[in-house]
Amino acid sequence: MCHGGRHRARRGFSRRLGARFYDSENVLERLDEYQRDLEQELADVSELIRRLREGEPEQQPETVQL
Numbered sequence: 001m002c003h004g005g006r007h008r009a010r011r012g013f014s015r016r017l018g019a020r021f022y023d024s025e026n027v028l029e030r031l032d033e034y035q036r037d038l039e040q041e042l043a044d045v046s047e048l049i050r051r052l053r054e055g056e057p058e059q060q061p062e063t064v065q066l
Helices: 024-054
Strands: none
Touching: none
16 A cells, blocks of 8 residues: 555565566577577478478477476
């Protein structure tokens, strides 16, 4: 509850709590990884389209059992 319109500052919290998340080096690294993931996904989709057009049977993705 607020008394008299004053707010207490939270101690132990920095104003830039998420600053590391937005650091340009971290953003660039995450975007590079995301781009590689998208390129791999595109290659997988392109391969599936090629196989379907050629009438090859669809292969089920490999599953890893633990």
